[in-house]
Amino acid sequence: MSSSLLLLLMLGLGLAGWLTARARAWGFRRRGHTRLAALPSYHGWYAALSIVLPVIAFIALWSAIAPGLIDRAVLAHPAAANLPQFDFQRNALLAQAYSVARGATATVSLPEAATLVEPYREALARYNLIGILATIAIGLAGGAFAFLRLKPDFAARTRVERIVMLILLLASLVAILTTLGILVSLVFETVRFFGMVSPIDFLFGTHWSPDPMSDPAAVDGSRYGAVPLFWGTIFIGAIIAMIVAIPLGLMSAIYLTQYAHPSWRRTLKPALEILAGVPTVVYGYFAALSIAPLIRDAAQALGVANASSESALAAGLVMGVMIIPFVSSMADDSIAAVPQAMRDGSLAMGATKSETIRRVLLPAALPGIVAGVMLAVSRAIGETMIVVMAASTAANLTANPLEAMTTVTVQIVAMLTGEGSFDHPATLSAFALGFVLFMVTLALNFIALRVVKRFREAYD
């Protein structure tokens, strides 16, 4: 579509409106009205906004409905009469003819598509013209509306500011819309999934092996038991990763805030922050390439016969390293929030630094640290790429960290990047898993924020 052309047109019309309206306002001033109700540039902005806002609304609407209109026009064309009825084939033909018609690709590879190129060209040209003409008409109408209202005593600034406030409000509503969008899309697909597989089977079953190729009409609910996935997620994200991240993160925070020389701190802290900035796909590759073989070899050297190269341990360890800077910065904040008087009091009693830290600072900072750990857990169980690359897709209910295990996020990726259709329970199960993940992370975040809030009040 020529959306970019329409947008350029919109900018041009808006600029023209701004210039003419401002010139008109200056004209008022020259004709003796020395006191305008608003500065001339506000008159300009009023006209520009009256043009641009309706046009943006039109372009958004138009780019949503125009492809449908074009498709319908082409299907009504005689050349489309002998298209195959089967949706998938027909859509492939249409898509190819469309991409040739708008010049994205040079030639068609399916011969049947060639006859459709011309009708597409015609329809495209016709609807592009309609779009451009409508844009100009709407722009001119908006401009005329604004222009007729410009008078020396017209309070343009108040109007402009009211529109600006409205735009600000709309921008902040995007967050609510996104949350709502997440909830609606997850709940909608989850309900469809639970129409095919019972929630009891899903939440309490211990056997996970969905078959995307099976008949969607005859679903075997016993293959959709998600308990092994929940266990794998908790084992990798909340147990192994935290065994690495909590002690290392906490001790790093303590050392950097209490012991390290300022110059050391200046170099070591950014180094930890780099660890937080490394993309998760790099960690995943690192886990799969370096750590997993290392662990397998070590396990074999220790006499474990069937050590797998895709182990829960490799994914968990690397994920723990990724979380270290997160835990350490949270611990850093909550230790810094402990009043200096408590520290001084302990030191004055003759306690050593480490005794002060262990007996005074840590207990006082504990709620903050716990909240930080909860946020870290929520981040770890939502983490995708590390487990996709280093853990396996085999659902396995075991406590042996050397065995292959799979997690909720791995299965979401596996179910949605396969070949299955959107109506199949195997595909829809990804949304149900996503919904569970969303609710769990939400709960963890919520509790953590509550804990932090209550803790902050204690010393204020």
Next chain:
Amino acid sequence: MTDTLPTRTAAFEARIKQRYRSEQRFKALGLTAVLFSVAVLLFLLGTMLLNGAGGFQRAELRVPIDFTQGSVSVDAATLAQPDALQRLQAQGLPELVQFSAATELGEPGAEELSAEAWREVGSAIIADPGLLQRKATFDLPASSNLAAALAGEGKPELHGLAQTLSSEGKLAERFDPGFLTRSDATDPQAVGIWGALKGSMLTMLVTLLLAFPIGVLAALYLEEYAPKNRWTDLIEVSINNLAAVPSIIFGLLGLAVFLWLFPNMRSAPLIGGMTLALMTMPVIVISGRNAIKAVPPSIRDGALAIGASPVQVVFHHVLPLALPGMLTGTIIGMARALGETAPLLMIGMRAFVATPPDSLTAPATVLPVQIFLWSDEIDRGFVERTSAAIIVLLVFLLVMNGLAIYLRNRFEKTW
């Protein structure tokens, strides 16, 4: 009274010593924790650098080609056509390249020339049609089997051939500038990252254009104008929650909503950018609000006192002062979006895309997804290529983070 009660008894001294030892141990433990983290970071970077250094190189065979001998004769006008490569193929360029290779390297050596090698010759001819009138020497990619043999791995029967050719100076690992300018391919010798890099840039452009204005405007509203009521509380809570929602959930949202709205834009940078924008926007709002909070109230009061309206106060005075802080937050949010993979996998950006995207709606892939796709390849050559792509990605991230730190220091103000 002085010496009757000895305070520093032997037991006391021992306890003190014990406590100091435990102090030392604790301190050492802390240092170990920090050093361990740094060591892992260094190990990670070192692995990538060691592997990736080879990824910027490839095994090339040196082949002199005498175009005057062959039957390839195409005029300059034809070469300017978009299908010039197909014309050259029809004229027998692949055969000529194969023949020249056989003369120079012998039959077994010519067989190990990459099957796509003639394309590079073709591109060179298109860039400089005068080549067809003379003899020229090309460094053409070897097959991945020969490349592995040169490194001392892969098929043992090729080791001898690789050694002979390399001792004759006809086969060598050379720096491969094409790695930065080509796109994805099936052969590790022929891949490049330009397609993914361009896809990343287009996606980031969409993300920036959507997330930055929305984030800044929302931050301004919440911090400066929002009344304290249930609605604004709801907005605040949802922004804070969105900042902590796992990224894969945003992928599910993009899949369910954006791909439902625009079904024929699978794996387009536009959809990817929109999905990442929703993810980045809360980060920008949160950092933007902190930047606005840091602007002292006296500035607002001063502006209000000389008759500015609330909108003028914010757009003429508060926003310019808060903008550097907002930019820092934006760059950090963008850096996170640049490294993000999972949501883009969800919306179908894991397709094999061999041509760089030329518009926002063309199928594209992005750098992290390209890394993920290559990491799945079994071929040993892809390990090096993956690490090289990771180096490029990390360089971009370091530059962005460095810029954020620079901006923070440059514009940091204490009022």
